[in-house]
Amino acid sequence: MNITVTTWSLEQTSPADLTPADVAGDIARISRAEVPSPEFSRFLYTAVGGDVRWTDRLGWPYTRWQEFLERPGTETWVAYDRGTPAGYIELDAQPGGVVEISYFGLLPAFRGRGIGGLLLSTGTARAWDLADRWEGRATTTRVWVHTCSKDGPYALDNYRRRGFRIFDTRTEEEDEEGGPAAAGPWPGAF
Known part of the structure; x- marks a missing residue:
């Protein structure tokens, strides 16, 4: 069965564009994962993206994860709720002073609690500082x-x-059953 999928590309062109989240209280701690760890990054990728069918990196071998994470200008920032990873944002500096937020999201149990606004605000502010x-x-x-x-x-x-x-919107038909199965932190999690 086919489904219609709309993809939106969004941008900021000045640090003044950032409107930080208005967060009350201490809902999460955000810190950079400073040691490139393919195991940890793959865990975040599958745990956050499993229920929304993130599949493009499932086939990456360990060495490809390691090479990507060790590139200059690649950073992973993680949100923690009382010591538990709640989500992440991955920054990828590119030529011309451009930074892509290549991945961003929360584990399902942490969605809808304001952590996403805080994490996106923190990650975007860092992107503006990332030369x-x-x-x-x-x-x-x-x-x-x-x-x-x-x-x-x-x-x-x-x-x-x-x-x-x-700045761009695309709509495509996708085979809902096609492609690799949804990831998730363990087989059949979603």
Whole structure:
């Protein structure tokens, strides 16, 4: 059976575009995963993306994860709720002073509690400070991300509330049953 999937590409072109989340209290701690760990990154990827069918990295061998995570300008920031990983944001600096938010999301049990707004605010602020290390630029000139209608129900609104603007929209038909099975932290989790 086919489903219609809409993908939105969003961007900020100035640090002044960022509208930080208005968060009351200490809902989560955000910290950088400073040691590149393919095991931890793959755990985050499958635990966050399993129920929304993130599959493009499932076939990556350990060495590809390691190479990606060790690239200059690649950073992973993790939200913790009382010591438990709740979600992550992955930044990927690219030529020309551009930083892509390559992955962002929360584990299902932590969604809808305000952690996503805090994590996206923190990660986007870091993206604006992340210099383009390939060209020796001192500043980031653009931060961008894409999300789709298969992502969580709050995803697009969260990006817009943080000041991201849509610059491209694409709609495609996808085979709902096609492609690799949904990941998840263990087989059959979703």
